[in-house]
């Protein structure tokens with residue numbers, strides 16, 4: 001593992017290998033091609049590999065992270081951590097990163113509001129771990145290599161695409177020249193400026209926010225609690241907002257809200273960053289600036305996340321401002337959502353119609369994330385005197401009135417989307433199950449293995465209950481299903497009634513909750529959950 | 534449902550108290566007080582549908598009622 005050098009990080013560089021297509025030996029065809037090795041593309045490749053599905057990943061770069069050591073995403077939500085656990089590299093994130101659960105909203109020196117996300121958390125993973133995005137990508141690459149069925153092609157830039165009903169053809173540029181790659185399915189994970197999207201002429205509704213921010217990633221000697229602190233009006237930043245959060249290697253992410261007309265170049269000069277830090281931490285603080293950079297908020301949303309044989313995941317499909325860490329985390333969930341579906345379809349265990357549910361589930365999730373982050377943005381950058389007046393009223397009341405603390409909005413932390421209205425859901429359910437530990441085995445464990453399978457947990461009425469054996473014909477019928485009885489202890493944790501069956505999807509979302517279940521009810525829930533009706 | 538029938542026990546006393554609460558304040562301070570008051574009252578109501586009808590009704594009454602919906 002590399003150490004942080006005074007100038008930044010030493011990131012791994014991956015070898016470019018001349019693609020077989022350019023040596024005349026490649027078939028020029030693959031079942032799944034993934035464009036972009038960022039958080040979303042790599043999670044997709046890793047998830048598919050964990051199910052035994054091979055893919056070719058094409059990335060224009062040959063390292064992790066974006067140009068230089070800028071770390072964009074730092075907060076990884078419980079759902080992402082659960083996915084990393086299922087994929088088998090969570091321990092590396094845990095060991096390298098900073099686990100936290102306490103957040104505070106401050107006004108000057110005073111705490112207006114404090115929350116602890118660990119309260120009520122029932123997952124094997126903590127609510128959040130902070131770690132630089134490139135470490136997550138790095139560990140993903142290591143894990144993908146370990147799993148050994150993915151071809152990672154670095155310095156392979158996709159410049160165009162065309163497709164018909166049978167497949168798509170990607171044009172790829174490499175240091176050795178150009179080649180074409182046919183793929184049955186293409187997953188575009190090339191980020192917000194996706195060329196695939198542009199070359200298909202697909203629109204994306206978008207806007208660039210006026211609000212300007214400047215990040216300083218910095219190490220300093222002063223001891224501070226490992227908590228997420230946010231100021232709505234920080235006296236040391238001209239009464240504008242500030243974020244302060246620790247990530248791996250003892251590096252703090254401090255994010256300063258700027259005046260709307262700030263020149264980004266000027267704001268990110270090291271002297272300016274140093275002055276801001278001294279204003280905040282005192283004139284004598286010793287520090288190393290690891291990275292400084294200004295950015296503006298951006299919102300983008302595609303009309304449909306599927307276009308024929310091409311699926312769009314992560315920032316290629318949707319971009320939102322970083323409040324609540326909803327960007328990378330939702331891209332990771334896009335990948336998980338699509339991976340199990342694609343795996344079932346490729347193995348002939350579900351019809352292609354199942355793949356349409358990717359857009360039906362993940363687009364509403366993106367719409368919700370955009371709405372939630374817009375509200376935070378509006379709280380943090382009031383547009384009129386009236387909006388500012390109400391914000392002041394909220395902060396004034398928050399000191400003594402708990403109800404007003406809930407109106408303080410410095411970002412609502414990322415939570416999994418509820419797939420209630422999804423075509424795959426039976427009845428009034430669709431929420432994500434926490435990664436509960438049942439009889440000392442986490443649910444994520446029970447969902448591992450070749451291919452993708454559902455989990456039917458059944459709750460015996462008494463010791464003689466034959467519900468389990470009445471369900472077992474379903475596995476012989478070929479449904480991708482594991483059936484398991486729950487113990488009396490686990491029953492409580494799951495909130496199950498006697499005679500009930502929970503149908504859990506490969507992504508830990510609930511497909512159905514069936515009270516007084518029988519085989520036919522479970523069969524029909526499975527039919528829905530695999531896109532057959 | 535938003536109350537449309539009168540619901541304040543002593544209307545005149547309430548109205549007098551409302552005005553008294555603003556006594557001696559500048560227009561800006563009064564606006565700030567009103568904002569706090571709206572939030573406090575909203576929490577007392579605590580019913581999303583009622584709150585939405587109150588917001589609508591306030592917007593669609595008086596000098597703003599001819600403007601486009603927000």
Ligand SMILES: Cc1cc2nc3c(=O)[nH]c(=O)nc-3n(C[C@H](O)[C@H](O)[C@H](O)COP(=O)(O)OP(=O)(O)OC[C@H]3O[C@@H](n4cnc5c(N)ncnc54)[C@H](O)[C@@H]3O)c2cc1C
Pocket residue numbers: 035036037038039040041058059060061072073074075076133156157158159189190191192194195196215295313314315316322325326327328329330331
């Ligand atoms: C300041 C800031 C803070 C953030 N904080 C958080 C946070 O705390 N938590 C969080 O979850 N998210 C956060 N985000 C959002 C997060 O960084 C993004 O959502 C995430 O990087 C998106 O991942 P992606 O894989 O979709 O796209 P990207 O990370 O943009 O990856 C795209 C990949 O595609 C490759 N590529 C692009 N074009 C081509 C091409 N033509 N051919 C081949 N390869 C190509 C690129 O090299 C790159 O590797 C933050 C963002 C910002 C700006």
